[in-house]
Amino acid sequence: MSSATARLAAVREPLSAQTLRADFPGLATTVHGKPLAYLDNAASTQRPRAVMDALTTYEVEMHANVHRGVHARSDRATAAFEGARERTRGWLNALSADEIVFTRGATESINLVARCMDGRMDADSEIVLTGMEHHSNIVPWQQLCERTGAKIRVAPVLDSGALDMAALSGLIGGNTRLVAVTHVSNALGVINPVAEICELARRAGAPILIDGAQAAGHIPLDVQELGCDFYALSGHKMYAPTGIGALYARKPWLDDLPPFLGGGEMILEVRFDGTTYNDPPHKFEAGTPNISGAVGLGAAMDYLAGHGLERLAALEHGLLEYATERLQDEPGLKIIGTASPKSAVVSFVIDGIHPHDLGTVLDHEGVAIRAGHHCAMPLMDRFGVPGTSRASFAFYNTHEEVDRLVAGIGTARKLLGQA
């Protein structure tokens, strides 16, 4: 079946979590003797067999170093690697594949930009962030400020978990040298109006980076339409392996910015009296890259596109609605992050039950959630909690798994003596 026919077939058959689950061998396992209900997808997603198969094929038939060999395997590896770059370009609808730099993940993508911005910052410069950023979209900017004297300005978060857009718009001004905002909050699931924020940045003449770690596997993307300068993503949060991610950067930026790491691959010519750098994106990819990771990322994108990201997102939205409905009926349970739109993440606290204890009890019921501060300590402070319990869904989760989450909360109440 050609991929076009496959897609048509997929459109005709209604999608269901039950059939999709069959593609994910990791889901058909048990924990403490119970079937796994994996509700920690915002931390990392499971991988479909299509990705595992692509990795095996790569290992068996292609692996060699890229851009270096004169032999057939190296040519194949290079074609697979550059094919994944083109796939990623398509995923983001970037203008050119040269605008895609492969990295280890969203963290490295953000650090790459922050490390290359020293020359554009001085003591009058301001970097505008929001109160809901992941630590990886805070610390690299703090380090940049330490090196250059620039200052961080933080747009506050409203009680609903939504970004205070009026405050943000007041913060972005003549001194703003960079805006860095998450597309989707990993801790609360709230989706930010990134197109509007890009417009604010554009009007102020400031570049904008969007941390898309939580968005890229769930929301159809078009960086040209968004109008962002940089977009960061992580493979392992979109059904691809760990250790691979990407940075989209508009071409003029990649031409302008100094290289990130130095080494092989990023150079054209090295002499002891001076080195000339390779063209972007290679200028930013020193050393042998994560070739198999990139292949896996491309395969994950193919898998998602094959089913249609919108249709998968609709399944996730159904889970969000059902989980919200079930959880908000629980006595003493408070959902943090009630704004809309939201991705399929429900973060909550329960009177008298610490998230860690709940996490352990749920684990014994086979239900995996995340408990803690979700690498967003400033946001936890904002809501006056040390941490929350977070259930985060993917299209392969079922309503029955939501029921098991709710039942597990009941077990925890009984055990910990709150019922």
Place this chain on the structure above:
Amino acid sequence: MSSELQNLYQRTVLEHCRSPRNFHAMDEPDRVAEGFNPLCGDKVTVYLRTPGKEDGMPSLPGVIAEISFEAAGCAICLASASMMTELIDGETADQARQQAEQVLKAFKPGAENGLGDLGEIVALGSVRAYPSRIRCVTLPWKTFTAALEGDPNTVSTE
């Protein structure tokens, strides 16, 4: 409900968690230390009254005349801290230090369960099977040790 879970959250543990002993700040403590678990955001403060201390820090106290704590943490962490204060209250500093060492050693990966004679703390022994929860037990003890040694830095479980 699984028996492992019931073993983890034993009656003694839950009882300490619900009404923690010596759970308050101390006015003018002789020594105080803060501990933090960056993985979950739990915080513990341990206060010590150690009469007969000499002026100036590293001179070591002789007796733990009073110990109290404050914490924002899970049941395991609260129980561990509460049990710790009961065990250590009134001990000589040397004994208390040894007990802390014994607990911290018993919760090292792969260690024997050497909690033998440590009173109620034994009820936390089953946490050893939960690598992600061991820090919940050890945080109060590490914080106590820091208070005793006069370590001015916030203690971290990492």
